[in-house]
Amino acid sequence: MMEIKHVSYIYDKGLPFGTRALNDISMTIEEGAFIGITGKTGSGKSTLIRIMASLLEPTSGQLVIGEGKKVGLAFQFPEHQLFEETVLKDVMFGPRNLGLSDAKDRAIEALKTVGLDDSFLERSPFALSGGEQRMVAIAGVLAMDPDILILDEPTVGLDKAGHDLVMSILGKLNDEGRTIVLVSHEIEDILDNCKEMVLLSDGCIQDSGEPMEVLKRHLEIAPKRMVLVSELKRSGFDVDYSMDIEALALAIAAQLS
Incomplete structure (x- = not known):
């Protein structure tokens, strides 16, 4: 479990150009959660996850991580951090530098998890496609x-x-x-995959909860199909937000006939 208690963060605190990036953020991430965090550029998403990963210390407030729990962070465009001569060496780098005796086994298993088999082990990461490089970085x-x-x-x-x-x-x-924490502007990904959604605005939590319910309250950022459902409901059609476009078309046709 991870608990964020009244966390605020100010860049360049005490200087004339200091910027408040987070303001009194509190949230709990339970074990096994799949949380999507979204918000406009500058809303505080990147600052928040850096604090979650203990890369930044809050200006005020507290981060509490369950005893013995490890946090991993994959930055945006993580493939830019690749540097070793082979895929295997790159994925082994972290566990090997911690002195873990099973570093090679960990690397091979992680690569299999992201869909890269043994044929990739001795290849240069710089000879891979962009998508394959992304998988190596996540591995x-x-x-x-x-x-x-x-x-x-x-x-x-x-x-x-x-x-x-x-x-x-x-x-x-x-x-x-x-436990997965996903930062994304792809609202469809959060709606279709996450169990919980956090909407940030100007360094504050604007809303949170089950993604469908949050998006019903914020149709301005919702997928177009949800906006369509809202308009159809307003026009008297018996439709539901969970319907995809095909189901909506069938429902409209049936009700018009």
Whole structure:
């Protein structure tokens, strides 16, 4: 479990150009949660997850992480951090530098988890496609076996196949009991995959809860299909927010006939 208690953060505190990035944030992340965090650029998302990963110390407030729990963070475009001559060495880097005797086994297992088999082990990470590099970078975090995995826009820049693979992997990891914190502007991903959603605005939690319920209250950021459902309901159609476009079309046709 992770608990964030009244956390605030000010960049360049005490200077004339100091900027308050977070203001009195409180939230609890239970074991096995799959939480999506979203908000406009500058809303405080990146600052919040850096505090969660203990890369920043709050200006005020407290971060409490369950005893013995490890936190892993994959930054946006994590493939930019690749540097070793082979995929295996890159993924092994973290556990090897902690002196873990099973570093190689951890790396191979992590690569398998992200869909990269043994044929990738001795390849240069710089000879891979962008999507494959992303998987190698995520595997590097997984090799550390974090209890809480935080990802900052993990699908940005990927094609549909790469996007779908990343989301599938995150779903599988969560099904296996891993806690996932996903920062994303892709509202569809949060709606379709996350159990809870946190909406940030100007460094504050504007709303939180089950994604569908949060988005009903904030249709300005909701997927177009939810906006369509809202308009149809207003026009008297018996439709539901859980319907996809095909189901909506069938419902409209049936009610018009």
